[in-house]
Amino acid sequence: MAEPPLPIADCVRELTSLQRPLYLYIFSLVPQPADADDLVQETNRVIWEKIGDFRPGTSFSAWAYKIAFYEVLTYRKRKRRESLRFSDDLVENLAAEVEGVLQDSTPRRQALQDCLGRMSEGNRQIVARRYLEGADVRSVAEQVGRSEKAVYHALGRIRSWLLECMRRRMAVEAAV
Amino acid sequence: MNADQQHQLDELLSALCDGAASDTQVAALAKILEQSQEARRYYAEYLVLHGDLSWEMPARLAVADGGLAHADTGLAPQAPLASLMEPAGPALTWGAWIRQPWVASLSIAAALMLAVLATMGMLGMPQPGEGPAGAPQYVARMSRTLHCIWKDGGLAKADGADLFVGQELDLLEGTAVITFDSGAQVILEGRTTFRIDSALSGRLGLGKLSARVPSPASGFTIASTCANVIDRGTEFGVQVAESQDTRVHVFAGKVDVEVLSRSGHIVSTEGLAAGEGLQLLADSRKFEAAPALPAEFSREFPSLDDLPITPAYVKTIMAAKPAGYWRCEQLGSHVPNQVGPGYPARVVGALGLVSGAGNRALRFDGAGGYLMVDEAIEDFGRGDYSIEFWMLPEQFHYSTLISLHVPPTAETKAQYDHHGVIELQADTGVAARDVRRIRFLHRSPPGTAGGTNVFSAQRYVLQNWQHVVALKQADELKLYLNGQPVASQLEPSKFTQSPLLGIGRLVHPGTRADRPFRGMLDEIAIYKRALSADEIMKHYRLVENARQ
Numbered sequence: 001m002a003e004p005p006l007p008i009a010d011c012v013r014e015l016t017s018l019q020r021p022l023y024l025y026i027f028s029l030v031p032q033p034a035d036a037d038d039l040v041q042e043t044n045r046v047i048w049e050k051i052g053d054f055r056p057g058t059s060f061s062a063w064a065y066k067i068a069f070y071e072v073l074t075y076r077k078r079k080r081r082e083s084l085r086f087s088d089d090l091v092e093n094l095a096a097e098v099e100g101v102l103q104d105s106t107p108r109r110q111a112l113q114d115c116l117g118r119m120s121e122g123n124r125q126i127v128a129r130r131y132l133e134g135a136d137v138r139s140v141a142e143q144v145g146r147s148e149k150a151v152y153h154a155l156g157r158i159r160s161w162l163l164e165c166m167r168r169r170m171a172v173e174a175a176v
Numbered sequence: 177m178n179a180d181q182q183h184q185l186d187e188l189l190s191a192l193c194d195g196a197a198s199d200t201q202v203a204a205l206a207k208i209l210e211q212s213q214e215a216r217r218y219y220a221e222y223l224v225l226h227g228d229l230s231w232e233m234p235a236r237l238a239v240a241d242g243g244l245a246h247a248d249t250g251l252a253p254q255a256p257l258a259s260l261m262e263p264a265g266p267a268l269t270w271g272a273w274i275r276q277p278w279v280a281s282l283s284i285a286a287a288l289m290l291a292v293l294a295t296m297g298m299l300g301m302p303q304p305g306e307g308p309a310g311a312p313q314y315v316a317r318m319s320r321t322l323h324c325i326w327k328d329g330g331l332a333k334a335d336g337a338d339l340f341v342g343q344e345l346d347l348l349e350g351t352a353v354i355t356f357d358s359g360a361q362v363i364l365e366g367r368t369t370f371r372i373d374s375a376l377s378g379r380l381g382l383g384k385l386s387a388r389v390p391s392p393a394s395g396f397t398i399a400s401t402c403a404n405v406i407d408r409g410t411e412f413g414v415q416v417a418e419s420q421d422t423r424v425h426v427f428a429g430k431v432d433v434e435v436l437s438r439s440g441h442i443v444s445t446e447g448l449a450a451g452e453g454l455q456l457l458a459d460s461r462k463f464e465a466a467p468a469l470p471a472e473f474s475r476e477f478p479s480l481d482d483l484p485i486t487p488a489y490v491k492t493i494m495a496a497k498p499a500g501y502w503r504c505e506q507l508g509s510h511v512p513n514q515v516g517p518g519y520p521a522r523v524v525g526a527l528g529l530v531s532g533a534g535n536r537a538l539r540f541d542g543a544g545g546y547l548m549v550d551e552a553i554e555d556f557g558r559g560d561y562s563i564e565f566w567m568l569p570e571q572f573h574y575s576t577l578i579s580l581h582v583p584p585t586a587e588t589k590a591q592y593d594h595h596g597v598i599e600l601q602a603d604t605g606v607a608a609r610d611v612r613r614i615r616f617l618h619r620s621p622p623g624t625a626g627g628t629n630v631f632s633a634q635r636y637v638l639q640n641w642q643h644v645v646a647l648k649q650a651d652e653l654k655l656y657l658n659g660q661p662v663a664s665q666l667e668p669s670k671f672t673q674s675p676l677l678g679i680g681r682l683v684h685p686g687t688r689a690d691r692p693f694r695g696m697l698d699e700i701a702i703y704k705r706a707l708s709a710d711e712i713m714k715h716y717r718l719v720e721n722a723r724q
Contacts, residue, residue, distance in 0.1 A: 020231055020329075028223035031192060033230060086206050094209065097220035109329050112228055116334075117323070121720070125660075128334070131229040137194050145661065145709060156190030163221055 011051055014060045015044070021102045025065055028098040029072050029091055039075055043068045062099070069095050107170050115165035123158050130155060177214055184208070185215055193226045231329070314338040315375040316356045319640055324350035325366070336637070343372045347383070351474050355639045358393035359571050360407070362386065363474050373399070384415040386427070386473040392571055402458050404434040404442075410450075413473040420458035425468035426450055427475070435461060483566055483641045483698060484722040485535045490514075492718060493564075496711060498701040499553060500677070504529075504538045511538070511547055521547040521679060530696060537566075538680070542573070542694030546681035553702065556580075557595060557620075557671025560706040562647035564715065568696040569638055572612055574602040575693040577644075578700075579678035580671075582622045592683055593622035595675045598646050599682075599691065600636060612636060614662075616646040616655045620669035630655050630663040641696075643716045649706035659716030661709065677702070 022043060027036040046067050054063050072095070073088065086094070101108070119127070122144075129140045141151040177185065188205040191197040197205070208215050316339040326333055327346035339345075339354065349366040356362075357375040364370055368383025377397040389396045389407040396407040401420040405412065410429025416422050424433050426448045433446045433454055443461065446454060456463040485503075493501055494514070501514040502521050507529040510520040525545030530537050540546070563578055578598040599615040612635035619627025630653050636642060645656040648667070655663040676683070679700060682691040707715075 023231060024224050024227040027227040027230065028220060031223060031226065032195075085202055086209070090206060090210055093213075094216055094219060097213075097216045098224060100217075101220045101224045108224070109228065110325060112225070113325055113329070127229065132334070132337075137196070143660070152190065152194060152196060155194060156186060159190060159193070159222065159225060160186045163218075163225055166225070 015047060015064075018061055018064055019044075021061065021105055022064060022068060024102060025095070025098055026068055026072060029069075029095055030075060035075065039068070039071050043071045046071065061102075065095070065099055104170065108166065111166040111169040112162070114169055115162050118165065119158070119162075123154070126151065126154055127158060177212065177218075181208070181212075181215075182218075185218060189219065189222045193223070228329070313341045314357075315341055316354050316372050317637055318352060319355045319361070319637070320353040322351045324352050339372050341372060341374060345370045345372070353477065355637065356393065356396070357572065357638070358396060359638055360387060360389045360393040360396040361477050361639055362388075362398075363477065365474050380414055380416050382416050382418065384413065384473065386413040386475050387411065388475075388477050390570060402436050402461055403456055404436065406432045406434065408432060411475070413468070413470070413475075415472075422456045422458070423453065423466060424448065424456075425453045425470065425473070427468060427470045427473075435463060437461065477639075482723060483532065483535055483537065483568075484719060485699060486718065486722050489699075489715070489718040489722070492715065493699070493701055496701075496703065496707065497705075498564075498703050499556060500549070501699075501701040502547070502679070504698050504700070505536045507538065519549050519551055519553065519677075521549050521677070524548050527680075535698070537568075537696045537698035539696050540680045540693045542571075542575075542692050544681060544690055544692045546683070546692070547677075547679035548683065549677035549679075552582075552674035552676055554674050556674055556702065556704055557648070558674075559670065559704065560647070560649050562645060562703040562705065562707045563598060563701075564643075564645045564703070564707065564712075565700040566641050566643055566698045566719070567636075568641050569600060569636055569693075570695040571638065572602055573600065573694060574691055575600045576678070576682035576691040577680065577693055577697065578646075579681070579683045580675040581678060581683050582673045582675055593624060594682075595619055595622045595671050595673065596627070597682065598644070600693070601631070614644060614655060614657065616653060616663070618648060618653050618667050618669070621672045622675075628653060628665055628667040630665040632657055632662040634662050641698075641719075643712075643719065645707060645712050645715075647703075647706045654706075656709075656712050659713040659720075 019040075023036065023040050026039045026043065027033070030036050030039060043064070047064055050067065054060065069092075072091065076085075076088070076091065116124070116127070125144060126140060129135045129143055130137070135143065137151050137155070138148055140155075141148045144151065146154070185205075185208060188197065188201055188208070191201055192205065209219055318333055318335055318337045318339060321333070321335055324333070325348045327348055333339075333345065333352075345352070345364065346369045347364050347366040351366070352364045354362050354364065354372075356378075360376070362370075362378065362385045364385050365383065368385060369381035370383075370385065371379040371381065373379055376393060376395060377399065379399045381400075385398065387396065387398060387407065388411045389409065391409050394407060394409050398405045398414050400414065400416045400422045403422045403424070405414050405424050408430040410431055411427040412429075412431050413425040413427065414422065415425075424431065428450050430450075431448050433448060433456075434442045435444045435446065435456060437443045438461075446463070448454060451468050453466040453468040454463050455466040490503070498515055500519045502511050503514050504511055506512065507523065507527060510522050513519045513521070523545070524547070526541065526543065527545040527547070528539035528541065530539045538547075557580070565577070567577060569575075576597055576599045578596075579594065580596040581592045581594045584592060594617075596619055597615070597617045599617070601611060601613045601615055614632040614636055616630045617627050632655055634657055636657070643656075643658050647654050647656075651666055651668040653665045653667045654661060680693045680697060
């Protein structure tokens with residue numbers, strides 16, 4: 001580990017407070033949960049290894065995202081033989097957009113809380129089973145007594161509705 | 177983007193998130209994203225939402241029990257350091273464990289950092305959890321939340337979420353009711369910071385809470401920086417200010433307040449009775465009497481008012497043509513059957529009748545009082561059948577809710593053989609299915625052993641009303657909890673005799689295994705047919721909707 005540029009407790013605080021956005025950043029570019037988790041771990045390791053390179057007074061999150069992005073690119077090179085997906089240029093553009101979205105993390109999370117609270121009980125059940133219990137679509141379908149196709153459609157509609165609801169909520173908050 | 181493009185993008189992103197996107201769809205998505213900055217922004221918002229929801233996932237892990245993901249064992253955010261450094265207990269696979277996002281949240285590097293710092297004495301080492309092999313020990317459950325905003329998000333702290341030893345809760349807004357496994361309940365009002373310490377204790381860092389403690393949980397303790405507030409069978413409130421000044425209010429019963437020195441030693445113990453209170457200054461540790469101010473606290477604990485039985489509910493049950501329907505609105509020598517003069521339920525031993533707004537329910541104190549329908553329910557179980565009721569358990573215990581038995585004969589002597597039971601499983605057991613589950617047994621011919629069991633995939637919870645339906649339809653046993661199917665099993669046999677009905681205890685005189693129930697029961701109905709899933713959901717919804 002390089003000599004930390006900040007008091008070590010501050011480094012820990014910065015890094016621990018960044019864990020959720022770091023996960024979201026990586027998961028948005030690599031939406032496979034297991035791979036994303038591995039990448040977050042690896043990114044944490046590299047961040048700590050390079051902590052001496054961080055310049056106080058600059059953005060810790062931007063610096064960390066840059067490291068995460070290189071980890072994503074390395075991962076993509078490793079996986080290239082498995083499937084040809086988005087180009088590196090596209091991933092770079094998407095990463096910039098994701099970083100922009102993550103800047104609004106507090107109002108976005110509050111909006112998400114609010115919108116989750118407004119959902120119907122049936123939709124809340126589907127979300128809870130899919131995400132809270134980590135069930136796949138087939139299991140959710142079995143649990144709620146609907147077809148797999150119906151649950152796929154429902155999840156799509158729920159996510160689109162949540163996004164729209166969050167946008168409206170954040171717009172109202174910003175206008176106050 | 178126009179509406180069609182937006183729709184197409186929604187579909188592709190949804191398929192991507194659910195792992196259902198084909199190569200063709202991924203290529204189509206890439207094309208759209210390459211061409212439109214607006215689409216890329218939407219992608220970012222969509223995937224961050226997907227990630228946010230996934231991040232909240234970790235409180236539950238799949239275990240090898242019935243194939244459903246539920247919360248028997250598991251790890252959750254902010255798990256103690258010990259659990260980060262080694263795999264959890266045998267019920268978990270390393271793969272399942274490591275895939276949880278919270279592991280990423282304090283992954284190897286961060287954990288090593290913390291370990292290094294702890295070694296250097298720069299941070300307090302987190303206290304190890306009490307569970308085996310570093311797995312968190314779940315000791316409480318979020319019973320009800322209202323307009324809650326949690327500092328760290330909070331889907332994992334939604335209604336029904338399990339809470340573990342050491343879990344820190346930072347409630348910014350709203351009210352949250354927590355039920356501990358001891359039966360004690362607290363209501364947090366934002367802003368409040370609170371830590372779960374055990375099934376019998378918690379620490380209030382800031383803000384206020386009210387606590388209601390039933391007798392089995394006597395000794396329940398709320399700690400603050402300068403005091404331990406110890407229940408002696410009561411209801412009380414505690415406030416902790418930014419300065420850590422602590423105020424205690426006793427609403428009913430008694431509490432002991434241990435005043436602590438700065439080093440944490442007890443310097444005095446003050447006993448307080450109902451209506452009394454104490455103001456304790458953090459700086460000087462001086463204290464003075466102050467009246468209890470109940471109006472300053474939210475004290476709406478889950479109660480009988482949470483079971484609003486409307487005329488529409490009663491009408492719907494009656495329209496479903498039950499063979500017997502005991503509404504539990506009156507308590508004399510018998511509880512009448514709503515359907516007709518037959519099958520009155522005889523009261524045996526002591527039972528209580530609890531009144532709420534517009535509804536009453538029977539309370540069983542665990543001492544063995546129960547109801548007995550002495551007249552055999554003619555032809556019940558010879559074909560399809562259903563048993564439906566609402567229950568509010570007050571503790572985790574092995575107890576019988578419904579007993580379907582046949583009277584002793586010359587052959588069986590004093591022994592009561594059973595055709596079936598519906599029971600609660602206790603807090604401990606060898607297999608996961610034995611722990612805090614609902615058991616539905618169908619046994620034919622009647623006897624004292626054998627038969628087919630189904631156990632609910634979900635656990636029952638304390639201090640909350642839950643809707644239970646057990647039924648047999650053709651060759652299948654099914655169990656429903658709160659409108660949802662939670663277990664099923666093939667069982668072709670039919671009852672060979674018309675059974676008697678016991679409610680609130682195993683009717684098995686002469687043995688020690690009476691399994692008395694402690695809690696409340698209401699709206700008990702039996703049918704000589706299988707209720708449909710839609711009917712069951714409708715019955716549940718009629719009450720759920722009336723609550724809101």
